[in-house]
Amino acid sequence: MLPINKVVLFKTGIGYFERKDKIDLAKKSINLSFKRKVMNDILATLTIATGNSLVTGISYEGAETDLQRALEDALIKIPNENSFITLLKQLVGSTVTLKIVGEVITGIVLGVQELKKGIEKAIINEPYLVLRDISGSIRNIKISDLTGPSAQLSVSDDKMNKELQFFIEKMYTSKKKDMKPVTIFFEGEGKDDVTVSYLHEMPSWKVSYRLTFIDEDNFLQGWALIDNTLDEDWENIELSLIAGLPISFIYDLYTPNWILRPTVARKDKYDIQVTEFEGELEELREMKEEAKRPMAQPAAPRPMKAMAGKRRSKFKVTAKEKMVATASDKSDALDRLESTKVEAKGEEAGDFFEYKIMVPVTVKRNQSSLVPILQSKITGKKMSVYNESVRADNPMLCCEIENDSGLTLEEGPITVYDASTFIGEAMLPFVKQGEKRRIPYSVDLGITVNTKRKEKSVDIHQIKLGKDYLYSFQYYLKKCEYLVKNKSEEAREVIVEHPKEDRFELYETEKPFEESKNFYRYMVKVDPKTQAKLLIKIRRVDRSSWYFSNVSKSEIDLWYKQKLINEEDRDFLLKIWKLNTEKNEVDNKINELENKKNSIINDQNRLRQNLKSIGTSRSEERLRNKYITKMDEQENELEKIEAEIKELTKKSEELEQKINDEIRKRPVVED
Secondary structure, eight states: OOOEEEEEEETTSEEEEEEEEEEEGGGOEEEEEEEGGGHHHHHHHOEEEESSOEEEEEEEOOTTOOHHHHTTTOSOOOOSSSHHHHHHHHTTTOEEEEEETTEEEEEEEEEEEEEEESSGGGOEEEEEEEEEETTSOEEEEEHHHHTSTTOEEEEOOHHHHHHHHHHHHHHHHHHSTTEEEEEEEEEOSSEEEEEEEEEEEOOOOEEEEEEEEETTEEEEEEEEEEEEOSSSOEEEEEEEEEESOOOOOOOOOSSOOOOOOOOOOOOSOOOOOOOOOOOOOHHHHHHHHHHTSOOOOOOOOOOOOOOHHHHHHHHOOOHHHHHHHHHHHHHHHHHHHHHTOOOSSEEEETTEEEEEOSSOEEEOTTEEEEEEEEEEEOEEEEEEEEOTTTOSSOOEEEEEEEOOSSSOBOSEEEEEEETTEEEEEEEEOOBOTTOEEEEEEEEOTTEEEEEEEEEEEEEEEEEEEOSSEEEEEEEEEEEEEEEEEEOSSSOEEEEEEEEOOTTEEEOSSOOOSEEOSSEEEEEEEEOTTOEEEEEEEEEEEEEEEEEGGGOOHHHHHHHHHTTSSOHHHHHHHHHHHHHHHHHHHHHHHHHHHHHHHHHHHHHHHHHHHHHHHOOSSHHHHHHHHHHHHHHHHHHHHHHHHHHHHHHHHHHHHHHHHHHHHHHHHSOOOOO
16 A cells, blocks of 8 residues: 655645555556545545556445445355365365475365264264375365464465455455445556545644743744544655635545436337238339340559558557556646645745645554644734723733744634743634734733713704705714723733724724724723723714604704704795694694584484484474474584585695695705
């Protein structure tokens, strides 16, 4: 099996493997084995490059193959019990050579038999090998003589030897049920350098850091954590670690792809009937006879040059020639790939970054390893950063580092030391070269922070008259006071992160020294045993829309007095207000008349019900006349009310039209 000499691990859970060695072409093939779950990756990415030999094919065990099916047609099948005797029985007809005490015997196996030995109750059956030796003699050889420490049995028959080797290989691979053999076949002579490369899934590599503050210097150390989940050791391999996110996926090439084909019914009879053809006409028979008479032969054509064979040979390509071309193409491609390798210890490669380990790495099978990838001074300093959402009472002690290590720093946990004293842990985010990051590693108990908040809405500060609406604008204000107390014996600087809020802006507040996507950052300096305040004000503009007819005279006068509207706008709004006031008065009268009308109608309904219950007596007749007279009076009143409502409704509509006309007469203003 070719040894692994190069491994490249990616963060996306795949690994690139390269196996390389000089092979003896007389063996015609090399064997590899892979776990079943990575066979799709192997079939999609397996690449082979040779020097002067040809790759004639690759075979692999199918997804549905099992041991029983693989051994169905095998000539040799050896069970777990009575293995040696069963093997001898399956060698019947084969030539073997036996080496037993003091003798070498060559012959053909005829069978195995048991002969009785002993007397009475001590009789036992002892197995013998029946052999015809080269002299033609039939011999019985004790099986026990063949199982001694110095005894040997060799099979001279090539076919049976291959069958025995096939059985042994299948039994070995079956012991590792999850392993699938892959065999690469070659054609050539002597020895050749062969490189086999492929991708398959691997655990994502990880990284951890140690940051140490020593006086004015800061040292950053990085270790990569890699896992060898294969069933073989990595011995002195070339290792590279890639930081980046290349696209990778699994496509099922391994399991058989059965396509559902349509079924076409076969014919069970053909449309053929017994048929008789008519005889030939006499006139046609005579014309054929005339055509058979001898005629003058034309001159023989000149022989053509045999060009066809040359044309065929010009375009003919043998299978061997095709394989040479393929091997050459692969070699050229490999040379081009090797010419673009990144040889630096750490270097950008497009959107990726490669950590190339410059010393050989060894990781035993199913073990993991810590590999050093970084040891560098780095620019950094300690500071305190307060963020209320992280911790309400205290800031966090942070180390601000600038990545001037020359490498891209992959995400991972970082342990922080002050000289040899552990002072905290943190998570280092992905940091490119030249970037800065503040990494919190501990709580700063020497500083406390109290916050006070107030918020309110203030009076309208702007009025705009749009096309159809009046818009008022007012501020919604928020204030936040940070009281920073320094309980330590030395002056301190604390960075306060104040959250940004959607649609809010700073006002009457000094500009922050730094901003992020979600925070304003302010530097607060605090002397020993004292406190300092930081006041931050933000505001949001809220807009409200009004119908022109909904504005009161007092509001119009106030806005004009506050110079929120000009004289022209005031006159327009007052005109709308007067028209609307007049319209409201008319509408109120209409409502009063409608209420009066409904009251009369209800009273008439009551009188009608009473009339139904009045009898024919004289006294009841007087009451009936009274009800009828009253209903007549009410009818007259209803007619007057209806007429007045009609007149008032018309006036209300006219006033509505005047209001709309006044609004439309104004110059068009964008809302």
